[in-house]
Amino acid sequence: MNEWLKKLLEQIKTIWGKTTALQKGILFGTIGVVILGVVLLVVFSAQPSFVPLIGTPIQDDESLNRIVTKLDTEIPGKYKVTADNMILVPDEKTAKRMRTVLIREDLIPKDVDPWALFDIERWTLTDYERDVNKRRAITQTVEQHILSIEGIDAVSVVVDMPDDTLFVEDEKPYTASVKITPSPGSDITTNMKKIEGIEKLIMFAVSGLKHETIVITDQNGIVLNDFEGRDYYNRLTQAKREIEEKRKMEREYESRILKSLSKIFTPDRVEILKLDIDLDMSKEESTTKEVLPVVYKPDNPKTPYDDSVLKDSIVVSEQTSEENFEGTGYNPEGPPGQEGQTPPQYKDLSNLVGKYNQKAKTTNYNVGEKNTTREERPWNIKRITVGIAIDGAWEKEYDSMGRIKFEEDGSGKIKRKYIPVADEELNTVEATVRDAIGFKRERGDSVTVSHIQFDRRAQFLSEDNKYRGERQLAETIFWVLIGLGIIVFAVIIFRLLSKYWEKRRREKEEELARQHQAMREAALKSAEEQGMDVELSVEERARVEMQENAINMAREHPEDVAQLIRTWLMEE
DSSP states (O other): OHHHHHHHHHHHHHHHHHSOHHHHHHHHHHHHHHHHHHHHHHHHHHSOOOEESSSSOOOOHHHHHHHHHHHHHHSTTSOEEOTTSOEEESSHHHHHHHHHHHHHTTOSOTTSOGGGGGOSOOSOOOHHHHHHHHHHHHHHHHHHHHHTSTTEEEEEEEEEOOOOOSSGGGOOOOEEEEEEEEOTTOOTTTOHHHHHHHHHHHHHHSTTOOGGGEEEEETTOOBSOOTTTTHHHHHHHHHHHHHHHHHHHHHHHHHHHHHHHTTTSOGGGEEEEEEEEEEEOOOOEEEEEEEEOEEEEOOOTTSSSOOOEEESOEEEEEEEEEEEEEEEOOOOOOSTTSOOOOOHHHHTTTTOEEEEEEEEEEEEEEOEEEEEEEEOOSOEEEEEEEEEEEOOEEEEOBOTTSOBOBOTTSSOOBOEEEEOOOHHHHHHHHHHHHHHHTOOTTTTOEEEEEEOOOOOHHHHHHHHHHHHHHHHHHHHHHHHHHHHHHHHHHHHHHHHHHHHHHHHHHHHHHHHHHHHHHHHHHHHHHHHHTTOOOOOOHHHHHHHHHHHHHHHHHHHOHHHHHHHHHHHHHHO
16 A cells, blocks of 8 residues: 555656646636635624515615615615615515515505515515415406407406405405407407307306406497497397498499399499388298198118008097986085075976986097298398489581591580480390399389489580690691601702812812813923923922822823722712
8 A cells, every 4th residue: 555655656746847827827726716715604604695676676776775774774784785786685484574565654665576575585485475375366267268269469467356254245246357469450359149148257257256347348448248338239240240231232233233234234334323122120030830741651672663551540539428328417405404595497307317428439530731830031131222314325427538527616516416325225224233133023122213414514525625735736647747748858959069069169169170271281291391490399299199190000000090090980
């Protein structure tokens, strides 16, 4: 063992000798930090622990100041406030006492959940705290159920559960108030079935609740579960639905009629003046009872004929009774010593021998029956009234050249001719409308189709203005085109004249140049013949040389000179 320790120490010395000063400093620093952490942990763990007075920070400074003032009075110096406005007290016992004081003095801030006082974990719970936790659990469960319903954005539920009392008459009822915030476009506030479902959900969640002790409101404070007060609104809603159904049927019939008449006339010539459908919205139930024959023997399907036996009825039971009597009748007498009470007309019949026979027979028959109960549809058409006006046709008049005629008064109106609707066509329309609406004379239906000339002055004025505008536009375009043609023709003539004048001027100048050149050459030739020494100017000498070069080039390259002349002529 000693050798092992010696080897270990030698290895440590070897490793220590190889380490640098920086590594040694890091090692000592790490050991010092660990020792300091252990010391701080021991010191802080020895200090007394604090518990929160309220489970959430207090954001309102005024509420925080009032609570701190009360704590200074009740437990001065035994609390502290953290940087995030959490109030801490030394122990749970102090926290319970101060919570009771804060609730009694109404110092709990409004933005703090009142149930947060019971969120703090503890080893023991009082009966009051258990009741509060139970109430809170029920409330939160009900809120979750209501929030799961489609069309609700937010809900707030408050349930009051009074304590049990010794006598039943002293007990206070359970009450519940519910505030619902509907989502946009939701019908939760107008759908009575949904409101009734929410009310039943709350009643089954809290066993002591009744319909009279539940109030459901929206975000505006309007009571939603007042079903008795909703009777008027229900009747109003029913009336609106009936009117909407009536309008829907009238629109359907109008569409059917217009569709039928559009095949005969144009839509602008037909006008439905009135279409009224009188509906009976009352519900009806009818019960029908049919007496059927009794099938005594069913039909044999194997035979080619019907061999069934039917009877009007069959005997279920039969009873016969017979009664026979023969002897004297019994006349009652009064008490001894008293005269009887028999009427005088019956006294003569006393002690007479009589005979009596009676027979009775009772037979019970059974017949086949069929009871049918049928509920009529929710509405029934009582009467249909239709009034239709049809306009005649208007045709524009044309002359023999196919041009539109105008009125002779100089107003510029187009001349038109009116063609009224024939009686045969009106009868055809009336028959068509009757078929379209399912006409029933016994129901009191009425269909009237009349020929009425519509007022089309505004339409004709618009057509006349449009035609005049189109004609003026056509005339304007025609004269503009003529003017443009004249201008183009004038430009072409001017260009041709300009070229002609330019050509004449150039020819005249060339002719003068040739004459001058001929005069110079003649003068030079005359001077040479006379032996005179003539000096030419520089320009004349250059012109003579250019002329000689051109002549030589024309002799040597006649095609090039001809192409050059053609180019000059084309440019000119």
